[in-house]
Amino acid sequence: MNTSLTNLKFSNRFAEQLPADPVTENYCRQVESACFSYVNPTQVQSPKTLALSSEVLESLGIIGDTSDLLNDSAFSEILTGNKLLPGMKPYASCYGGHQFGNWAGQLGDGRAINLGEASTENGFFTLQLKGAGMTPYSRRADGLAVLRSSVREFLCSEAMHHLGIPTTRALSLCLTGESVTRDMFYDGNPQQEPGAIVCRVAESFTRFGHFQLYSSRNDIALLQQFTDYTLKNDFPHLGKPGKDTYLEWFSEVCDLTLSMIVHWQRVGFVHGVMNTDNMSVLGQTIDYGPYGWLDNYDPDWTPNTTDAQNRRYRFGNQAQISLWNLYQLANAIYPLIGDAKPLEEILNSYSGKYQSAYYQMMCQKLGLNTSFSDSKDNLINSLEKLLTSAETDMTIFYRVLANTSLETDINGQLITLKNAYYESTQINDSYIQALKNWLNQYQKICAEENLAPDERAKQMNTVNPKYILRNYLAQQASDKATEGDLSMLHALQEMIRNPYSEQPQFDEYAAKRPDWARTRPGCSMLSCSS
Ligand code: AMP
Ligand code: MG
Numbered sequence: 001m002n003t004s005l006t007n008l009k010f011s012n013r014f015a016e017q018l019p020a021d022p023v024t025e026n027y028c029r030q031v032e033s034a035c036f037s038y039v040n041p042t043q044v045q046s047p048k049t050l051a052l053s054s055e056v057l058e059s060l061g062i063i064g065d066t067s068d069l070l071n072d073s074a075f076s077e078i079l080t081g082n083k084l085l086p087g088m089k090p091y092a093s094c095y096g097g098h099q100f101g102n103w104a105g106q107l108g109d110g111r112a113i114n115l116g117e118a119s120t121e122n123g124f125f126t127l128q129l130k131g132a133g134m135t136p137y138s139r140r141a142d143g144l145a146v147l148r149s150s151v152r153e154f155l156c157s158e159a160m161h162h163l164g165i166p167t168t169r170a171l172s173l174c175l176t177g178e179s180v181t182r183d184m185f186y187d188g189n190p191q192q193e194p195g196a197i198v199c200r201v202a203e204s205f206t207r208f209g210h211f212q213l214y215s216s217r218n219d220i221a222l223l224q225q226f227t228d229y230t231l232k233n234d235f236p237h238l239g240k241p242g243k244d245t246y247l248e249w250f251s252e253v254c255d256l257t258l259s260m261i262v263h264w265q266r267v268g269f270v271h272g273v274m275n276t277d278n279m280s281v282l283g284q285t286i287d288y289g290p291y292g293w294l295d296n297y298d299p300d301w302t303p304n305t306t307d308a309q310n311r312r313y314r315f316g317n318q319a320q321i322s323l324w325n326l327y328q329l330a331n332a333i334y335p336l337i338g339d340a341k342p343l344e345e346i347l348n349s350y351s352g353k354y355q356s357a358y359y360q361m362m363c364q365k366l367g368l369n370t371s372f373s374d375s376k377d378n379l380i381n382s383l384e385k386l387l388t389s390a391e392t393d394m395t396i397f398y399r400v401l402a403n404t405s406l407e408t409d410i411n412g413q414l415i416t417l418k419n420a421y422y423e424s425t426q427i428n429d430s431y432i433q434a435l436k437n438w439l440n441q442y443q444k445i446c447a448e449e450n451l452a453p454d455e456r457a458k459q460m461n462t463v464n465p466k467y468i469l470r471n472y473l474a475q476q477a478s479d480k481a482t483e484g485d486l487s488m489l490h491a492l493q494e495m496i497r498n499p500y501s502e503q504p505q506f507d508e509y510a511a512k513r514p515d516w517a518r519t520r521p522g523c524s525m526l527s528c529s530s
Contacts (some may be wrong), residue, residue: 005062005078010087010116013124017229019222021094021136029136030106033219035210035226036091041081041113042133042143044195046177049076050486051493053158056171056201061120079172079199081113081132088116092135093205096213097277098328100312106213107277108137111145114205124233126205127171131197144180148522150196151478151489153288157200159469159496160285165263166256167285168202173489185305185527194482202284204234208329209277215332224336230281246336251346254326256283258350261322262357266365267465268294268394270315272304273528276325290526292471295513296422297387297394303471306528319358323350364463365398366442367456369449379441386438390426393419393512398464402457406443410436422512465499466510471524472517473509 014036021037023029031037054066069075077083084090092109099107113135115127130153131145150173160167176195183190214223228241231249238245238252260283264271270292271278271285278287292303299316307313313321330343337343360370362380387397397420404416410432417435421427446456469492477488495506517523 008118011119031094036093037136038091039135044080044176047076047080048175051173056169080174080197081129095209097209097275099275110138111143125201128200146180146193147196148478150198152474153198156288168200171199171201206281208279211332220335257322262361274313274321276328279325293468294394296391303526305525367460390431391422396420402460467495467499475522
């Protein structure tokens with residue numbers, strides 16, 4: 001076991017096995033026939049580590065007292081890119097993507113710099129700095145990130161991990177000691193904000209957009225080299241590359257993506273920018289920008305103001321969009337297969353597989369077994385209607401439902417459920433009647449399944465989190481951190497570690513969204529620019 005970052009061994013399979021951009025100067029350009037460009041992080045003034053994930057440190061084999069490491073200036077120098085460790089050879093990778101449904105051409109790591117791959121007992125992990133300065137892919141932007149968005153990325157990556165949802169991880173959150181200008185809503189109100197860097201960690205940061213870019217340029221040799229690289233390093237269990245293996249791989253990417261989306265729907269997570277450059281081939285949640293968590297259950301909700309009009313990436317549309325994105329990946333790799341039929345077959349099976357995975361997930365949320373029945377299917381459909389017919393806090397609803405005694409009369413049940421509603425005036429006679437019908441239906445099915453109340457509650461509480469990173473909490477933590485108060489950041493870091501357990505000390509963070517946060521920028525509305 002290592003005790004320090006400096007003992008980590010770095011390798012660079014990506015850079016060693018794939019073609020590099022021959023140009024090494026750092027200016028914005030189109031990079032052809034290459035998968036990446038070498039680029040060093042920009043030096044920053046006064047690095048300071050604000051938070052570290054002890055779990056990520058442990059996966060990297062680094063054992064140490066987190067509070068000591070927080071104050072270790074050598075650590076912050078490395079985690080902001082000021083100091084490189086032996087074996088690190090930083091680069092930015094070259095990918096493209098569809099943004100909001102339109103092909104955008106080359107995008108690339110415009111504000112992410114990969115330091116290298118740590119080779120650990122748990123496998124290879126790429127360390128990537130987000131916000132470490134300009135790269136050849138920065139286009140018209142600055143390559144930087146602000147504390148606000150970095151707090152959000154740091155906390156949410158770790159929250160997702162502890163919820164059991166595949167995600168890229170966040171090792172650290174550091175201040176750079178410099179300020180960054182941001183016009184948060186593109187409305188002519190630029191502000192100075194503290195600059196920050198998150199060190200992200202993942203087995204691979206390969207996106208659908210990598211394949212798309214090489215294919216769009218008709219660079220089939222590069223497409224094949226990149227796909228073979230991905231198979232060899234990220235999907236070694238699939239064996240030797242070839243047409244059949246490419247298809248097996250595509251099918252696996254579909255399954256991984258599907259499973260990630262079902263998890264998002266389970267906890268009420270809205271990614272906000274499901275562009276194809278933000279889709280990981282490992283099926284990990286990646287690129288935490290204007291994401292949000294449902295407070296009241298609303299399939300039409302998106303936190304992303306850039307998408308406010310079309311709501312392409314709304315909660316209820318995430319499965320459809322994932323399939324749309326997989327179509328783009330299929331188109332990209334088509335030249336390697338030369339036959340559309342097997343790709344179409346895989347894509348055609350997606351919706352059916354999703355429906356059955358979604359159904360099973362919903363059964364689990366209700367504590368029921370996952371075998372199919374029409375009555376359970378109806379129960380789920382009517383629940384979704386019920387949840388939207390009065391503003392209902394999704395997270396609180398499932399937790400209180402777990403503890404609602406189905407034997408008591410409707411008034412008794414309402415008392416337990418009351419806390420889940422935002423507007424008491426909406427809980428009128430017709431709502432109560434609909435709720436009553438639903439609870440009767442639910443009680444009948446629980447009885448058919450011989451489900452003991454405490455067993456039902458126990459099962460439900462393993463899939464329905466009590467503590468999520470509510471939008472207003474992340475915003476408050478970042479406001480406070482901006483003022484130099486890290487207490488809430490650290491408290492939330494602690495809270496998200498055990499989302500399914502009762503943690504009375506954090507009960508105020510399990511409360512409904514307060515009224516002031518309903519429309520406050522940052523709490524319910526975010527833009528892509530951060
Ligand atoms: P995103 O919406 O964050 O996934 O970013 C889309 C594209 O814009 C990617 O190529 C990013 O690298 C790039 N990008 C976003 N923000 C910045 C920034 N501040 N500086 C440079 N490039 C950026
Ligand atoms: Mg992105």
